[in-house]
Amino acid sequence: MGRTLTQITLDFATAGNETAEMPVISVPEKKDNELKKEKLQKTGPIVKVKDQVKPVSARGRRSLKSLNQDVDLIQIPDDETLFQKQYYPIGEVATMFRVNQSLIRYWETEFDILKPKKNRKGDRFFRPIDVKNLVLIYDLLRRRKFTIEGAKEYLKKNKKAEEKFVAIQSLENLKLFLQQLKSEL
Secondary structure, rough: OOOOOOOOOOOOOOOOOOOOOOOOOOOOOOOOHHHHHHHHHHHHHEEEOOHHHHHHHHOOOOOHHHHHHHHHHOOOHHHHHHHHOOEEEEEHHHHHHOOOOOOOHHHHHOOOOOOEOOOOOOOOOEEEHHHHHHHHHHHHHHHHOHHHHHHHHHHOOOOHHHHHHHHHHHHHHHHHHHHHHHHHH
16 A cells, blocks of 8 residues: 555657657537537528427428417408408408418318308308408407317307407407506506
C-alpha cells in the first residue's frame, strides 16, 4: 500500500517531425431534440407540441382542435343577400364553409335534404335553401360533434330541427350583440 502512482507520458511524434502535435477533434455534443429540430428545419415549417418538434403537413385529417377553431369562421351571408342569387356554384359554397368541395359532394351523397341542381356537364349548383341545409349539417357535424349516422338520425327524427337551429342561431346572434355592447361600456 505504500506505492505511489507515477504519470507516464507518451510521445506520438513521427520520426521525421519532432514538433507535430496530435490533432484534437472536438465535436460539440447535441441532444437528440436539437438534432431533430435541425433536420426538421431543413425539411419545412415545424410545430412544437409538448417538447416534441413535428413538421406541419397539409395532408391527412385535420385535428379536432383545428376544426373547433374554424367552426366560428364560416362566412354565410344573411338571408337577404343569400336569396338574391338563385344558384351558388359548389366552389362558392365551399369557400363559404371553408371546406373542400369534395366534402360537400360527400355530404350531398350522405344527406337526403341536399339536392343541388346539376347541369349537363355535371357541375353542382346549390339553391339558397340547400345552403341553409348545409349550415344545419355543418352545425351538427362540426359544432355539435355528431357522427354522420347520428346527424342523419337526428334529421329524420326531428322534423323541426331546422326551427330549433334557427332559434339557436338567433340566440347566438343576440349573445354576440350583448357581448359587443358590454365591451363598449
